[in-house]
Amino acid sequence: MRLFAFAITLALSSAAFGQQKSEAPRDTGSDLLWKKLETRVEEIANRLDGVMGVAILDLSDGRILLRNADRVFPTASSIKIAILLELYRQDQEARAGAKGKAKLDDSYTIDPKDLVEDSQIMAGLTAGVTRVTNRDLAQFMVAVSDNAATNVLIDRVGMQNVNASMRSLGLTKIMLRRKMIDIAAARRGDENVATPQEMVRLLEAIYKEKALNKEATAALIKQLSTLKQSYIPRLLPGNVQVANKPGELEGVRNDCGIVYAPNRPFAISVMTAYDRDEKAAERAISEVALEAYRYFEMRGKASEYGRVLPPLEKR
Numbered sequence: 289m290r291l292f293a294f295a296i297t298l299a300l301s302s303a304a305f306g307q308q309k310s311e312a313p314r315d316t317g318s319d320l321l322w323k324k325l326e327t328r329v330e331e332i333a334n335r336l337d338g339v340m341g342v343a344i345l346d347l348s349d350g351r352i353l354l355r356n357a358d359r360v361f362p363t364a365s366s367i368k369i370a371i372l373l374e375l376y377r378q379d380q381e382a383r384a385g386a387k388g389k390a391k392l393d394d395s396y397t398i399d400p401k402d403l404v405e406d407s408q409i410m411a412g413l414t415a416g417v418t419r420v421t422n423r424d425l426a427q428f429m430v431a432v433s434d435n436a437a438t439n440v441l442i443d444r445v446g447m448q449n450v451n452a453s454m455r456s457l458g459l460t461k462i463m464l465r466r467k468m469i470d471i472a473a474a475r476r477g478d479e480n481v482a483t484p485q486e487m488v489r490l491l492e493a494i495y496k497e498k499a500l501n502k503e504a505t506a507a508l509i510k511q512l513s514t515l516k517q518s519y520i521p522r523l524l525p526g527n528v529q530v531a532n533k534p535g536e537l538e539g540v541r542n543d544c545g546i547v548y549a550p551n552r553p554f555a556i557s558v559m560t561a562y563d564r565d566e567k568a569a570e571r572a573i574s575e576v577a578l579e580a581y582r583y584f585e586m587r588g589k590a591s592e593y594g595r596v597l598p599p600l601e602k603r
Contacts, residue, residue: 317594318587325583326353329576336572338539338563343484344580345555347495347546353580357485360461361559364535365433366542367464367480369490369512371441372426372533374450376500376508379422390444392423404469407436430533431514435468442467457493459486487544487557491531495546495555509546519543519573520556524581541569549581551588556580 325344333340333355341356378389400415409428413420425441428434442450447464454462462482466473473479493499500508509531518534520543532545544557558576563569590596 318592321583321586321594322351322353325579326355328579329353329355332572332575332579336560336563336569337565338569339561340569340572341484341557341559342576343488343555343557344576345488345492346584347492347553347555352485352488354485357557358461358483360481360483361542361561362535362537362540363462363480363482363487363559364537364540364542365438365468366487366533366535366544366557366559367462367482368429368433368438368535369487369533369544370450370454370462370464371438371445372430372508372512373490373494373499374445374453375422375426375441376504377453378445378449380500380504390422390441392421392426394422394444395419396422396425396440396444402440403436404439404467405435406469407434408432409434410436426511427514430511431516433516433534439467453499454490457490457499459490461486462490482559484544484557484559487559488555491544491546491555491557495553512545518545519558519570520545520547520577522570522574523578528581536566539563539566541566541573543573543577547577547581547584549584549588552584554580554584 329342333342339356339359341359341361342353343357344353346352375390375392379392382389382391396419398410398413398415398418398420403411409432422441422444425437428437429441442464450464454460464480465478466480494505494508497505499505512531512533513529516534518532519541520532520534521528521530524530524547529548530545532543535542540561541563542557542559546553546555556577558573560569560572589599
């Protein structure tokens with residue numbers, strides 16, 4: 289009887305051992321790769337003679353890198369992502385039958401009283417004659433950061449509506465509090481602000497179609513992907529799609545966007561302030577984006593154990 293019991297125990301143990309052997313270990317290298325990314329971001333940030341906040345979000349698995357990511361920074365023109373989203377949100381509601389909403393096809397006639405500093409496109413159009421649409425104004429805002437176009441859109445969609453939309457997405461620290469080039473408002477402390485983490489959460493909501501429907505999301509991302517002078521894509525391969533909006537003020541440089549690394553897109557927000565050397569801050573943002581891209585590009589083509597696999601053949 290004892291011999292029989294021993295044989296049963298041995299058989300069960302062997303089966304369990306065999307089962308354990310057949311279960312492959314999980315995640316053998318990506319954690320180490322992620323730690324290297326964290327280390328490199330820290331090194332870049334420490335070299336900057338200023339303050340840097342970073343948030344990098346893996347849009348595939350939700351892993352997020354955070355460095356000073358809950359610190360509030362001036363957004364500069366990166367706040368225009370929130371304005372763009374509100375325009376598309378209202379257009380979507382208008383298409384569903386809502387009244388009193390701004391529409392992408394609404395027209396606007398150039399008015400000289402709307403012109404402010406850094407309005408490269410609007411200032412060159414014929415006042416009182418040239419008519420454009422809200423979609424055109426949004427293109428001016430995204431492509432060349434035209435501040436007059438931005439201010440017209442703020443009037444049309446409503447500053448409080450932009451902020452209400454942010455709150456509806458759970459974003460409490462992204463705040464549009466003044467128009468562009470309103471120095472008096474900035475001196476009062478009414479700065480446009482956000483945190484790096486909330487900016488990537490905003491981008492995540494856009495990417496995952498939590499803010500807009502599928503059609504509107506695709507149109508917004510296409511517009512935000514317009515080629516422009518910015519810092520995130522500066523060191524990346526030229527064929528990589530980047531849907532981003534940079535921002536700059538005196539002593540401030542930012543860039544926030546979605547980078548479509550092959551098979552592994554990610555959202556990134558790098559915000560800086562107290563910059564003694566603004567060109568150095570721009571380079572630092574580009575370097576952080578490059579390190580992030582290298583991580584995601586490798587993850588997109590390698591197995592979970594780090595073996596680089598050939599791409600699937602298209603049929």
